[in-house]
Amino acid sequence: MKLEPRRLAGTYEIRFEPRGDERGYFMRWYDRDIFARAGLPTEWIQANESSSLRNVVRGLHFQRPPHAETKLVRAVAGRVFDVFVDLRRGSPTYGQSDSVELSAERKNAVLIPRGFAHGFCALTDDAVVSYLVDNAYAPNAEGGLAWDDPALGITWPVDANPVVSARDRAWPRLADLEPIG
Template sequence: MEVKQYALAGLVEFVPRLFADDRGVFFETFSARLMAQAGADAQWVQDNQSKSKKGVLRGLHFQRPPHAQAKLVRVGQGRALDVAVDLRKDSPTYGQHQLVELIAERGNMLYIPAGFAHGFMALEDDTIFLYKCSDYYAPSAEGGLRWDDTDLNISWGTEVAPLVSGKDQELPLLKDFISPF
């Protein structure tokens, strides 16, 4: 498995080796040993899955301590533009983001440590998004930032307005946010 580190410390992309033949394709989607060696050593307690139409944008979400979550995300079908925003107040990359295209046929995964906001936009209809979480969902710890915050300057790469939930449209801007991380 190929391991790619990013400028935002702790963010790691894993690209598995694909074994294809006449029957189809096989690849490893998780290796605790390899991921721990790359610094992605979270203990996973919950798996989530969503199915989205093209243009659906979910995020930017996080959970506050003591229920902060690391995530391991990938796409099981379709493609998604994945975004992680560093919210660690002592980080030199605070407020910066990383874009990674997750492609089902490629099998690539992104590890997002606790202290990041996370979101994605489906680039194809019926995109199936899978993610492991290091803590259970805790409604009282929910938080997020606006996906279209001009201070974040995220290029979602779409000419059509994304389909965003009303709840996500009401999230605060970075300038109005006090980081708990």
């Protein structure tokens, strides 16, 4: 596996290296020793999975401290446009976003550290996202950021009427949000 730093400090795209033969393939998508040598989290508390149809937008979500989460996110089926926004208090890249396409075919993942909002949109009819988190979910610490806030500069690859939950439509814009972390 290869860890490739992204534009925002602490974020990484992880490229897996499957080994295949006539039976299919085998790959390692997490290795504690590789993560530890890179100074990345190695203790995962929960494994989560969601399924989304094409044009569904989920996010942008985060957990407030002390329940903030590092996420290791991958698409196990289909393709998603995965987005993360730096909300860390005092960060030189506060309010900036980055994105990466995750797909079962590309066999990649993204590591998103604590202090970031995270979301994605499904690019295929049945996109399944699986992710590990390093802190337990706490409903009272839940937060979000408006997925379509123009200040974020995100060009979402969705049609004019994406499917977005009522909760995700109600999150505040960046200008109305307190930094976290």
